[in-house]
Amino acid sequence: MSETTDGLAFGSLALALLGGALRVSTPFLFVSLGECITEKSGRINLGLEGTLVLGAMGGYGIALLTGSPWLGVLAAGLCGVLMGLLHGALCSLPKVNDIAVGIALMLFGTGLAFFLGKPLIQPQAPMLPSVELGAWSDSEQLRSALRINVLLPLGLALAGLLHWGFRSSRWGLALRLVGDNAAAARALGYPVVPIRIGATAAGGFLAGVGGAFLSLYYPGSWNEGLSSGQGLMAVALVIFARWSPLRCALAALLFGAAGALGPALQSQGITAGYYLFNAAPYVLTLALMAASWTPGQTLAGAPGELSFTQR
Amino acid sequence: MAQTRFSAGRRDILRILGTGAAASALPFGIGLAGAADKLVVGVIYVGPRDDFGYNQAQAQAVAVLKKMPGVKVVEEEKVPETVAVQKTMEAMINQDKATLIFATSFGYFDPHVLKMAEKYPNVRFAHCGGLWTAGKHPKNVGSFFGYIDECQYLDGIAAASASKSKKLGFIAAKPIPQVLRNINAFLLGARSVDPKATVKVIFTGDWSLPVKEAEAANSLIDQGVDVLTCHVDSPKVIVETAERRGVYSCGYHASQAKLAPKGYLTGAEWDWQTPYTQIVKATLDGKPMINFLRGGLKDGFVKPSSFGPAVSADAKKKSEAVKAAMLKGDFPIFKGPLLDNTGKTVIPAGKVLGQQDPLLESMNYLVDGVIGQV
Numbered sequence: 001m002s003e004t005t006d007g008l009a010f011g012s013l014a015l016a017l018l019g020g021a022l023r024v025s026t027p028f029l030f031v032s033l034g035e036c037i038t039e040k041s042g043r044i045n046l047g048l049e050g051t052l053v054l055g056a057m058g059g060y061g062i063a064l065l066t067g068s069p070w071l072g073v074l075a076a077g078l079c080g081v082l083m084g085l086l087h088g089a090l091c092s093l094p095k096v097n098d099i100a101v102g103i104a105l106m107l108f109g110t111g112l113a114f115f116l117g118k119p120l121i122q123p124q125a126p127m128l129p130s131v132e133l134g135a136w137s138d139s140e141q142l143r144s145a146l147r148i149n150v151l152l153p154l155g156l157a158l159a160g161l162l163h164w165g166f167r168s169s170r171w172g173l174a175l176r177l178v179g180d181n182a183a184a185a186r187a188l189g190y191p192v193v194p195i196r197i198g199a200t201a202a203g204g205f206l207a208g209v210g211g212a213f214l215s216l217y218y219p220g221s222w223n224e225g226l227s228s229g230q231g232l233m234a235v236a237l238v239i240f241a242r243w244s245p246l247r248c249a250l251a252a253l254l255f256g257a258a259g260a261l262g263p264a265l266q267s268q269g270i271t272a273g274y275y276l277f278n279a280a281p282y283v284l285t286l287a288l289m290a291a292s293w294t295p296g297q298t299l300a301g302a303p304g305e306l307s308f309t310q311r
Numbered sequence: 312m313a314q315t316r317f318s319a320g321r322r323d324i325l326r327i328l329g330t331g332a333a334a335s336a337l338p339f340g341i342g343l344a345g346a347a348d349k350l351v352v353g354v355i356y357v358g359p360r361d362d363f364g365y366n367q368a369q370a371q372a373v374a375v376l377k378k379m380p381g382v383k384v385v386e387e388e389k390v391p392e393t394v395a396v397q398k399t400m401e402a403m404i405n406q407d408k409a410t411l412i413f414a415t416s417f418g419y420f421d422p423h424v425l426k427m428a429e430k431y432p433n434v435r436f437a438h439c440g441g442l443w444t445a446g447k448h449p450k451n452v453g454s455f456f457g458y459i460d461e462c463q464y465l466d467g468i469a470a471a472s473a474s475k476s477k478k479l480g481f482i483a484a485k486p487i488p489q490v491l492r493n494i495n496a497f498l499l500g501a502r503s504v505d506p507k508a509t510v511k512v513i514f515t516g517d518w519s520l521p522v523k524e525a526e527a528a529n530s531l532i533d534q535g536v537d538v539l540t541c542h543v544d545s546p547k548v549i550v551e552t553a554e555r556r557g558v559y560s561c562g563y564h565a566s567q568a569k570l571a572p573k574g575y576l577t578g579a580e581w582d583w584q585t586p587y588t589q590i591v592k593a594t595l596d597g598k599p600m601i602n603f604l605r606g607g608l609k610d611g612f613v614k615p616s617s618f619g620p621a622v623s624a625d626a627k628k629k630s631e632a633v634k635a636a637m638l639k640g641d642f643p644i645f646k647g648p649l650l651d652n653t654g655k656t657v658i659p660a661g662k663v664l665g666q667q668d669p670l671l672e673s674m675n676y677l678v679d680g681v682i683g684q685v
Contacts, residue, residue, distance in 0.1 A: 016530050023529065024522060114389075121361050124551070124570065141533045144556070219525035219548045220555075224359055224389065226521050263527035266513040267480075267534045271684035278516040278523070 012141065013268055019145030020260020021253045022152060023218050027052065027210040027227075028252035029155040031234035032241065033162060034080075034206030036248055039238060040166065041199035042179035042305030043091055046102030048207040049231030050109020051083040055211025057113040057120065060222040064125040072125065073151075073212040080208020081201045083109055088197030098307055106231075120222045128217040149217045151209070155249070158206075162245035175199060179303035207231065233285050240288040242301040251288075258284050349383045350411060350595055352376060353403035355396060356388045357416035357544070358519060364545035364564040365518075369415045369439070371565070372583035376591055385409060392418030400427045404434055411435045411594050413587070417487065420454070428452045435600050437590050439583075440489060442672050443602045455586040455604035456489075457612030458666045460496035461637050462579030463540075464644050465615050465630050466561040467500020469576040470538040472626030473559050474501075477508045480531035482541040482549055484518045486685045488674045490542045493579075495678045496644050497540060497561075502680055504629065511536055512683030518544040528552040538576070550575065559621060566616045577630075578616035585611045607666055608637045651676035652683075 031048050038045045045051075055076035063072030087105050091098045131153075134146030165172040178185045178195045185192050214230075215222045237255060241247035262278035265271075276283075360370035366388070377384050385407045390399050396419050403409040404427075412434060414424050420441035428436050428449040441454035470479050479501055483490045494512055501508040511534065513527040520543075528539055528549050539553045540546075540561035547570060553560035554571035562568070562578025586604050593601055606612035615634070618627055636642040648660035657676050658664060664671055677683055 012533075016533060019529065019533070020526055024526060118359065118361070121359055122363065144529065144533055214522070219521040219552065221521060221548050221551060223362070223519065223521050223545060223547070225519035228520055228522065230522070259522065260526050260530070263513050263515070263523060263530045266683065267511060267527070267530040267536075269511070269682050271512075271682070274514050274684075275516060278514075 009268055013264060015141055015145050016264035016267070017257045017260055019141075020264060021257035022145065022148050023256070024259045025252040025256025026149065026152050026155060026213045026218075027230050028234045028237060028255045029152070029159070029249055030206045030210030030213065031231050032237045032248040032252055033155065033158055033245055034203035034210070035235050035238045036162065036203075036241075036243055036245055037175070037206070038084075038200045038203035039243060039306060040175050040179045040303055041196045042182065042303050043088070043098045043196050043200055044102060044235075044306060045084070045087050045105075045200055045203055046099055046232075046235060047083065047087055047105030047109060048102075048203070048235055049227065049229065050106040050113075051080045051204050051207040052109075052211040052214070052231035052234075053227050054083060054109040054113040055079045055208030056215035056226055057117040057211075057222055058208070059212030060120050060125050060215040061117070063216055064120065064123055067126055069126050069128045069216045072216050073128070073209055076208040076212035076215075077205040078208070080204035080206065080211070082204070083208070084201035084204020085197065087204070088200035091200075092193045092197060110227075114224050117222055117224070121224075125216065125222070127220050128213075130217070149213065151213050151217070159245040159249040166245070176303070179305050182305055210234075233281060236285050236289060239302075240285075243303065244301065255281055255284065349381055350591070351383050351385060351403075351407055351409040352591065353400070353407065353409035353412040354384060354386045355390050355399055355403075355412065355414050355416070355419065356386070357390060357392060357418075359388055360386075362519075362545040363547040363567055363570070364543070366415070366544065368564045368581040369413075369583055372581075372587040373413075375584040376587055379588070379591060381595060382591060390416075392416055392423075394423070396423045397427055400424075400436075404431055409434070411437065411591065413437045413439070413590075415439045417441070417489070424452060425449065435590075435594055437600075442669065445602070448602075450602065451600055453590065453600045453602045453604060455590065455601075457581060457583075457586075457610075458605065458607030459579050459581065459613045460492045460644060461607045461642075461666070462613050462615045463493045463496040464500035464503075465634060466540055466577055466579055467497040467502075468504055468630045468633065469618070469622050469626050470497070470540065470559065470561055471501035471504040471508045472623055472629070473576055473621055474505075474508070474538045476535045476537050477505055478534070478536045479508060479510045480528070480536035480539045481510050481512045481681075481683075482524055482527045482531070482539065482543060483512055483514050484520075484543045485516065486514055488672055491674045491677060491685065492671060493542050494681055494683075495674070495676075498678055498680045499644055500633075503633075504626075508680065510681045510683075512677065512681055514683070515543065521545075521548045524548045525552050529556070532556045532558055540578075562616055568616055568619060571619075573619075574621060575616070575619040576622050577618050580614050580616055582611055582614050605667060608634065609640050645671060650679040652679050652681050654679075 058079040059072035059076030062075035063069045090101045130147045134143035182192045237251045241251045258280040261280045356366045358366045417440040420438045424436050436452045438454045443454040498510045515523045538559040541549045546563045550560045550567040550570045554574045559574045568575045643663045646663040647658035649658040651657045
């Protein structure tokens, strides 16, 4: 008897984690795919946390003004493009360090979003619709776990597309060449700086869209504590995923599930040590970083032009 | 240390320069006269003033202060509960000449407010939520708070009446005494309607974590909980999530009725203008600092939200009857025999703790019927 209840509780915990992964992972997915594109070109943009927050604010504001959440998503992406262009342009100046610029833009983006977002805390913007993948089931828990936003499958498809593109398409190869060996790219006639700026802008677009997911779908509200560092974690996640878009998608789902662990366990009545479980995503970040860094060696799969792989 | 001395020195120099410039620019020092006879009140918030929650409730009272004659208000939002709040207080005291400071977040009290109070004995510090103790804490510090657990008890009545599963959910930030007292009062209110009702608690770990709050709301609803309430800084996300998932909610801090027109039952709201005006008046009249100021429904410190459409006539009647008793001041919420949820007796049979009992302000247990752990 007790075995069946244990089995049931375990099943329901697994379902809760699945639901959490599907709900929470989208911003991680978009930011990490964006960062993946940027880093493939040989630049690191640590400012995506700022882009995410600014995108969340901009998307919420535009959705509120126009009444269309999809225009909000577009606006969030455009905010991201602007931030990406700024980062790309600044880093193209001589002797500018991309990591320092990234940190500056992270503070700039969050600060600007908090400043402009003051009047947006109270009103309710229209939300993005959800897709009922679980309509066939009669379990309410399963239905709610499978209630997803269309941005998630779009993001997963994009991960597949990038995976293919980095290997087999002309632009993907050019991007990787620029990121691995700028001198060789120049010798072949590829414009290194414009490609890098473009890659950073594209990364910014995706991070902005990730922000719109936060404010327009889940949790679906503009608030200054909205991101709580998800943009930063997503950047770390790219390194853990070793610059592979497919592994980024997996890692994003894993981080989503880790974020759902604390609330899920407590709602099941497993209440001891919730501080530890609430910290699960951060612990996971640290553990994965420690496991994936090998001192004295260039990281496998790291683009050769990244500032931290240069000696 | 050297850092502090340096920055204080720099601020002093700036001030002297500033005063000098103002005095030389304006004949006969007209510029200084206006500010000198007004009481400058500094108010520090931990979040944005319009958060549909804790800070908004404080800001509504500050709006009343701003209309009082002889009072000038300076405010700063989003000040974290770290040494940053000490810097803010020093800036308000030194630059704005504030002589009364409202530090409105729980974590500001110890050590930040206490440290500043020792450094500036002529400035008054009013802290929201702390437990001022005679002999231990400086005389120029006061703590004010409301017995909002009375409204939580009323919430519990409405929640258990509306619930079908009799499983209620409570999303809380941190297990501090005020939060535990609210959770326990909510359960006791619910159990007064249905002795089988339970309350599941999720602690998120901090005052404002929207993603985690939404996740907590969803996992509680997945577990069959059909009424949610909370003690976080902004209940907006939780109330909205409950409405979207089609379950009931009770609000906190301010009214969130607008966010959930169908499912909002009632809520526990602050009415801070009573303590704020009392403290400011005492300061204006030169009376000593009010060190310990508490009040509940009957003192106008807290109020319930008006009932939503889902509250039955029967539940309203029960709630109104208890409210009437509370307004008369003879409705103790915590009385023996009371067990905590590990089976230990926390209040022995026959013992009744009045609302003013300081024992309640150091509550460190969850009562029987609450599923969760401190």
